Amino acid sequence: MSRINRRWTIAGRPTARDVNESDFAMTEGEVRSPGAGEVLVQVDMLAFEPAMKGWMENIGGYVARTEIGDMMRGSGIGTVLESRAPHLKVGEKVLGPFGWQEYATLPGDQFQSLEGEAHPSAQLDVLGVVGLTAYFGMKHVGRPFPGDTVVVTGAAGGVGAIVVQLAKIAGCRVIGIAGGAEKCAWLTGELGADAAIDYKSRDIGAELARLAPDGADVVWDNVGGVILNDILAHLALHARVVICGGISRSKTGGMPIGPANYFNLVFKRATMQGILLNDHEAEFPVARKRLSQWLTEGRLIARQDIQEGFENAPRTLMRLFSGANTGKQLLRLRGEGQ
Numbered sequence: 001m002s003r004i005n006r007r008w009t010i011a012g013r014p015t016a017r018d019v020n021e022s023d024f025a026m027t028e029g030e031v032r033s034p035g036a037g038e039v040l041v042q043v044d045m046l047a048f049e050p051a052m053k054g055w056m057e058n059i060g061g062y063v064a065r066t067e068i069g070d071m072m073r074g075s076g077i078g079t080v081l082e083s084r085a086p087h088l089k090v091g092e093k094v095l096g097p098f099g100w101q102e103y104a105t106l107p108g109d110q111f112q113s114l115e116g117e118a119h120p121s122a123q124l125d126v127l128g129v130v131g132l133t134a135y136f137g138m139k140h141v142g143r144p145f146p147g148d149t150v151v152v153t154g155a156a157g158g159v160g161a162i163v164v165q166l167a168k169i170a171g172c173r174v175i176g177i178a179g180g181a182e183k184c185a186w187l188t189g190e191l192g193a194d195a196a197i198d199y200k201s202r203d204i205g206a207e208l209a210r211l212a213p214d215g216a217d218v219v220w221d222n223v224g225g226v227i228l229n230d231i232l233a234h235l236a237l238h239a240r241v242v243i244c245g246g247i248s249r250s251k252t253g254g255m256p257i258g259p260a261n262y263f264n265l266v267f268k269r270a271t272m273q274g275i276l277l278n279d280h281e282a283e284f285p286v287a288r289k290r291l292s293q294w295l296t297e298g299r300l301i302a303r304q305d306i307q308e309g310f311e312n313a314p315r316t317l318m319r320l321f322s323g324a325n326t327g328k329q330l331l332r333l334r335g336e337g338q
Contacts, residue, residue: 003031008072008100008313015057018321023056024072024100024314032105034084039108041078043098045306047124048074048317048329049158050222050247062276072100072313075129077120088113095123100313102333119302125328126162126295126302127288129277133244134162135287137275138170141242142218146171149212151231154222156183157320158328159244161191163220165300168192172218175211177204177227179323186326190301199227208234215239215268224248225257232261241265241272247321303327310334 005028012023034040055073058065066073080092085108088094094111098104114120125131144150150167154160155176164187167174176187176196184196197207204227208216215236221228225248232241248257265272280287294300305325307316309332316331 003103004028005031005101005103006310007102010056010066010068010070010072012068013057014053019053019056019314019318021314021318026311031103034082034105037085037107037109038105039080039085039088039094039111040082040103040105041094041096041098041111042081043076043078043102043104043333044093045078045121045124045333046074046076046098046100046313046316046331047128048320048331049129050245050320052317053321062278074098074100075124077114077124078104083108085109085111093117093120095120095128102310121304121330122292122295122302124330125158125304126291126300130158130328131162131291131300132280132284132287133275133277134159134166135291136277136280136283137220137242137244138163138166138218140280141273141275142167142220142240144170144172144218148172148217149175149214149236150218150220151175151177151208151212151216151234152220152222153177153227153231154245154247155187155193155196156326157222158325160220160222161187161303161327162300164191164193167218169294169299175208175216177223183326186303190303204230205233212236218242220244222247229257229259229261232259232264235264235268235270237268237270239268239270241270243272243274304330306330306332308332 007027008024011025014023076098080088080090088108093114096111150172152160152163155164156178164174164176174193176193179200184198187193187196195211215234217236219231219241221243222245224246305327319325
């Protein structure tokens with residue numbers, strides 16, 4: 001009996017506005033049986049990144065362009081249903097670039113086996129894109145030293161939460177910036193941040209002057225815009241500013257608003273540098289081993305915001321831009337994706 005595969009395709013470009021449900025269209029078709037070297041996978045869980053909005057807008061040149069009508073891209077975890085690839089067997093859990101669909105038939109070499117993994121969903125979180133981005137950004141750009149003051153924006157999101165914890169592992173004093181009292185309490189409670197600033201109710205500049213009178217040695221920015229500008233006025237000598245994201249541009253379109261306080265980089269002899277994960281692929285195995293060890297030891301906590309149901313994929317992506325999520329945003333399509 002043939003299976004029906006539902007897919008979400010791109011129907012609009014959310015430039016200079018929020019993502020909404022009308023930016024996607026659901027289509028249906030028959031599931032394709034695997035050919036030689038291919039594998040048919042039932043998708044169990046999908047991961048969501050703020051960068052997805054940029055992919056839909058064709059902002060930035062580090063990924064291939066998208067077209068209206070293309071299936072929405074995305075990675076996830078699935079279960080092998082049929083295999084014509086010798087290294088993967090039926091029933092095996094795999095990680096792969098499935099896209100937003102319920103079944104994926106792809107070459108077997110595009111999948112990573114999760115056989116033996118106690119917590120496969122960690123591959124979408126601490127051991128996946130967000131964890132690796134945090135690890136390499138801190139290692140190569142932030143370069144924290146024990147005793148440094150580290151300021152993290154978007155600190156309750158997927159990447160930000162891991163940066164907070166890596167900074168604490170490095171022996172730093174950490175100030176997280178997030179939206180809402182609940183998120184701030186999570187940062188200073190479970191994640192161990194030394195302080196948290198609720199940008200919705202506090203003046204960031206005044207709070208940084210109080211909490212970091214000598215300035216920030218490391219700034220990890222996931223937001224850009226006005227918040228980044230406020231932080232640049234509070235740098236320590238030889239500070240390192242890591243630019244990871246610019247979620248503030250989700251409503252304005254184009255590039256994030258440039259910081260007026262950028263010249264403080266000169267006064268403080270500071271550096272500001274971007275991080276892209278693609279530049280560090282050769283180091284992935286070592287990084288995953290170290291992150292996995294910290295996860296096993298309990299020094300890293302993986303918090304995931306898991307929504308349910310394939311039909312909710314567009315709304316799940318929208319949560320990233322409304323600030324509704326705490327931790328890594330995931331969507332469980334069915335069954336046990338963890």
